[in-house]
Amino acid sequence: MADNAAREARFPVDNSRISRGPIFGSRKIYVPGELFPDIRVPMREIRIEDRALDDRVVVYDPSGPYTELDPDVDLTRGLPDVRSAQILARGDCERLEGLSSAYGRARAEDPALAEIRFPGVRAPFRAKPGRNVTQLHYARRGIVTPEMEFVAIRENLLRANRARLPQHAGEPLGANIPREVTPEFVRSEIAAGRALIPANVNHLELEPMVIGRNFSVKINANIGNSAISSGIEEEVEKMVWATRWGADTVMDLSTGKHIHETREWIVRNSAVPIGTVPIYQALEKVDGRVDELTWEIFRDTLVEQAEQGVDYFTIHAGVLRRTAEMAAKRTTGIVSRGGSILAKWCLDHGEENFLYTHFEEICEILKAYDVAFSLGDGLRPGSQADANDEAQFDELKTLGELAQVAWKHDVQTMIEGPGHVPMQRIRENMDKQLEWCREAPFYTLGPLVTDVAPGYDHITTAIGGAMIGWMGTAMLCYVTPKEHLGLPNRDDVRDGVVTFKIAAHAADLAKGLPGAQLRDDAMSRARFDFRWTDQFALALDPERAIDGHDGTMGGERGKKAHYCSMCGPHFCSMRISHEIRKAFAGPDAPEGAPDAGGAENHTYENTDGAARPAPADGRAEPGLLEHEMPLALAVGGFDPSSGAGVTADIRAFEARGVFAQAAITGNTLQNDVDFRDAGWCESQALRQIRLLCSRARFAVAKIGIAPDFAFVRNLLDLLESLQPGLPAVWDPVVFATAGYEIFRDRGREDFRAVAERCALVTPNFAEWKLLFGGETVPEAYPFERGALLVKSVPDGDGLQDVLLAPGLRRVFPKRRIEGAGKHGSGCALASLAAAGLARGESLVESCEKAETWIGPFLAGSKSRLGTWSFLKGELHL
Numbered sequence: 001m002a003d004n005a006a007r008e009a010r011f012p013v014d015n016s017r018i019s020r021g022p023i024f025g026s027r028k029i030y031v032p033g034e035l036f037p038d039i040r041v042p043m044r045e046i047r048i049e050d051r052a053l054d055d056r057v058v059v060y061d062p063s064g065p066y067t068e069l070d071p072d073v074d075l076t077r078g079l080p081d082v083r084s085a086q087i088l089a090r091g092d093c094e095r096l097e098g099l100s101s102a103y104g105r106a107r108a109e110d111p112a113l114a115e116i117r118f119p120g121v122r123a124p125f126r127a128k129p130g131r132n133v134t135q136l137h138y139a140r141r142g143i144v145t146p147e148m149e150f151v152a153i154r155e156n157l158l159r160a161n162r163a164r165l166p167q168h169a170g171e172p173l174g175a176n177i178p179r180e181v182t183p184e185f186v187r188s189e190i191a192a193g194r195a196l197i198p199a200n201v202n203h204l205e206l207e208p209m210v211i212g213r214n215f216s217v218k219i220n221a222n223i224g225n226s227a228i229s230s231g232i233e234e235e236v237e238k239m240v241w242a243t244r245w246g247a248d249t250v251m252d253l254s255t256g257k258h259i260h261e262t263r264e265w266i267v268r269n270s271a272v273p274i275g276t277v278p279i280y281q282a283l284e285k286v287d288g289r290v291d292e293l294t295w296e297i298f299r300d301t302l303v304e305q306a307e308q309g310v311d312y313f314t315i316h317a318g319v320l321r322r323t324a325e326m327a328a329k330r331t332t333g334i335v336s337r338g339g340s341i342l343a344k345w346c347l348d349h350g351e352e353n354f355l356y357t358h359f360e361e362i363c364e365i366l367k368a369y370d371v372a373f374s375l376g377d378g379l380r381p382g383s384q385a386d387a388n389d390e391a392q393f394d395e396l397k398t399l400g401e402l403a404q405v406a407w408k409h410d411v412q413t414m415i416e417g418p419g420h421v422p423m424q425r426i427r428e429n430m431d432k433q434l435e436w437c438r439e440a441p442f443y444t445l446g447p448l449v450t451d452v453a454p455g456y457d458h459i460t461t462a463i464g465g466a467m468i469g470w471m472g473t474a475m476l477c478y479v480t481p482k483e484h485l486g487l488p489n490r491d492d493v494r495d496g497v498v499t500f501k502i503a504a505h506a507a508d509l510a511k512g513l514p515g516a517q518l519r520d521d522a523m524s525r526a527r528f529d530f531r532w533t534d535q536f537a538l539a540l541d542p543e544r545a546i547d548g549h550d551g552t553m554g555g556e557r558g559k560k561a562h563y564c565s566m567c568g569p570h571f572c573s574m575r576i577s578h579e580i581r582k583a584f585a586g587p588d589a590p591e592g593a594p595d596a597g598g599a600e601n602h603t604y605e606n607t608d609g610a611a612r613p614a615p616a617d618g619r620a621e622p623g624l625l626e627h628e629m630p631l632a633l634a635v636g637g638f639d640p641s642s643g644a645g646v647t648a649d650i651r652a653f654e655a656r657g658v659f660a661q662a663a664i665t666g667n668t669l670q671n672d673v674d675f676r677d678a679g680w681c682e683s684q685a686l687r688q689i690r691l692l693c694s695r696a697r698f699a700v701a702k703i704g705i706a707p708d709f710a711f712v713r714n715l716l717d718l719l720e721s722l723q724p725g726l727p728a729v730w731d732p733v734v735f736a737t738a739g740y741e742i743f744r745d746r747g748r749e750d751f752r753a754v755a756e757r758c759a760l761v762t763p764n765f766a767e768w769k770l771l772f773g774g775e776t777v778p779e780a781y782p783f784e785r786g787a788l789l790v791k792s793v794p795d796g797d798g799l800q801d802v803l804l805a806p807g808l809r810r811v812f813p814k815r816r817i818e819g820a821g822k823h824g825s826g827c828a829l830a831s832l833a834a835a836g837l838a839r840g841e842s843l844v845e846s847c848e849k850a851e852t853w854i855g856p857f858l859a860g861s862k863s864r865l866g867t868w869s870f871l872k873g874e875l876h877l
């Protein structure tokens with residue numbers, strides 16, 4: 001204690017003033033990893049009297065060690081280093097002898113800063129020359145990292161223990177939310193660019209978290225000093241305070257004195273990712289003179305902050321000269337600080353934004369430390385009048401293009417969004433972001449749905465945040481009651497965080513996130529049973545709930561009352577409902593007997609995704625579909641030209657006497673020679689499959705066009721749960737015939753994980769090379785299970801299809817067709833082989849007949865669209 005007091009006397013923080021200790025009714029628990037047993041994933045266990053939940057609810061907890069029972073926290077020492085061993089074990093990082101940034105070295109050597117400098121700054125890590133240390137880089141190489149397992153455990157929240165509990169079916173609006181979040185699912189989402197784990201190799205105190213559409217909606221809290229307010233201790237307390245109430249990340253937006261030192265104290269004591277806007281500090285280095293900003297100053301700032309451990313940077317590289325001119329016509333102009341700085345720089349210099357022109361150099365810096373991009377919306381609308389204007393959407397398109405550049409370097413990326421937008425125009429923002437930015441995670445400020453609520457803008461923003469979170473936004477940036485008015489204080493931070501936790505939770509409920517409703521149901525049961533203490537514990541802000549109750553019904557008697565001060569003892573509807581329930585249940589029914597009505601009158605969906613319909617009128621459920629033909633399930637895209645996709649599948653199946661039903665994975669924009677785009681509808685496909693399987697027992701499933709491996713895995717999981725043992729034939733359409741690239745991720749291990757679960761996989765040779773490399777198909781099957789039919793393998797002047805399975809290699813010679821290939825021939829061939837399996841034929845016999853039958857199909861038309869000659873009697877079963 002004496003040592004602590006001595007340190008505190010020398011440094012600008014006081015440990016005793018920092019919030020600590022458990023949240024009411026909770027205790028901190030840690031869950032170990034399986035792949036990486038050394039990781040300890042934090043969760044918060046709320047103890048309640050609820051046998052349906054084994055007397056506990058486990059909730060997500062970003063608060064760090066500050067909420068342990070007796071936290072050993074010393075701000076002058078920082079939080080424990082929990083990641084060095086993991087980082088060094090990868091072998092691609094080195095510890096530098098000192099700081100690389102000139103500014104960082106100058107601050108470290110300035111004796112005038114000794115009293116405010118964080119003690120014991122470590123030498124930073126950086127990637128070894130030529131190496132890339134980002135989570136995206138590992139993910140694309142099939143590597144599951146400790147960070148990926150950490151966030152998988154965190155997202156699940158012991159979900160397996162809660163799968164029996166029902167919840168309302170959600171509407172995910174195209175999201176692909178799994179029943180269980182596995183480390184492999186996390187890896188695949190990161191590899192596809194749909195998620196990121198902000199985890200700078202120099203933030204060694206970090207408890208990793210994931211930001212992505214298919215995970216729980218996260219929230220960010222902004223803190224930071226200004227030229228006229230706040231010091232280091234206050235900003236550290238804001239960070240601790242924000243995470244106590246649920247902030248998943250914190251952005252340090254300091255613009256006042258000692259930005260470098262303030263940030264060091266924050267990062268060293270933060271268990272959540274820290275973000276910054278580097279242009280703020282770069283401008284402070286030139287005393288606020290925008291015309292004196294240079295790329296060299298900004299570059300040194302990036303290195304400085306990366307070596308401190310900042311996890312993501314807001315980079316306003318999409319503010320271009322043309323878009324700044326568009327924004328000049330607005331009602332409220334440019335309201336982003338970073339956006340206005342860059343627009344002014346372009347105007348002063350008559351040049352393009354230097355963040356845009358040096359973007360690839362920025363990528364090189366970020367991938368050496370694993371700092372993620374948060375591509376800033378410098379031209380977000382600042383008023384309802386300016387919502388969805390040409391400047392905003394022109395910048396959004398540019399951000400989508402820059403995301404592609406960042407992904408080329410394997411740099412993790414998310415996109416920032418508006419701003420002030422009326423409710424009826426929010427969906428347009430989300431749809432355009434998903435399209436133009438290829439599902440990169442969206443990080444939005446609200447939107448604010450009205451401009452007339454100063455002092456209450458945390459509410460106007462949370463309304464828009466709940467809506468856009470449901471529609472697909474991955475992280476919401478909080479707004480406090482001080483928005484537009486002043487720098488938020490500690491109470492404002494709490495109000496902002498809790499308000500946005502409400503918005504994020506509402507979005508998770510709407511999406512149907514498995515287990516999201518559990519806490520709500522626990523709260524409802526506690527209310528109905530008048531368990532006041534449990535209600536307080538389950539609340540997002542227990543202290544505020546206690547204050548609200550005890551202000552009029554304090555003391556132990558008030559916590560046992562079967563009414564509150566609003567209704568009193570005689571008009572409490574729930575108390576009366578207990579009397580009604582007991583009357584209907586009979587005099588011998590135990591207290592709290594199930595209601596005769598209630599849940600039975602609704603349709604729920606279990607947290608494992610299985611529908612549980614409630615009988616509406618007592619009628620028996622209809623039986624299974626009966627058909628004279630074997631039944632097949634065709635899952636694939638809808639091709640308007642009717643040459644490929646499920647239309648081709650159904651025709652091929654019927655040519656072989658199999659009746660097919662379909663689920664659409666995407667609507668393609670194409671004709672027989674030109675493929676422009678695919679509008680994915682994975683969620684609807686899975687729901688359609690579930691509905692079809694409720695009436696039909698299929699003999700085979702044929703899978704076609706899909707956006708990525710993760711969807712195919714989820715599809716196979718669903719089929720296995722609905723119809724165990726159902727054989728699947730998968731045609732992995734990586735390229736359309738016209739050359740359009742469809743699949744959003746790559747990787748041999750990804751392919752193998754799916755291929756081994758299928759009865760047959762039918763890639764063409766170009767797709768095989770993309771996945772495996774090399775100019776030949778191996779002599780032996782490369783996997784332990786399943787089979788491959790590799791199509792159109794070059795063989796001298798001709799072609800051949802090669803069938804591989806464990807212990808089997810069969811070659812089917814075929815004539816090389818001059819000119820462009822037949823559109824949809826791959827779909828037809830895979831469907832013919834699947835039809836054979838449905839008819840009970842062996843794998844070899846099915847493939848042999850498919851190879852024989854594809855000839856009449858290709859010859860059935862002189863166009864690129866094949867035709868089955870049903871009416872000519874040329875095909876016979």
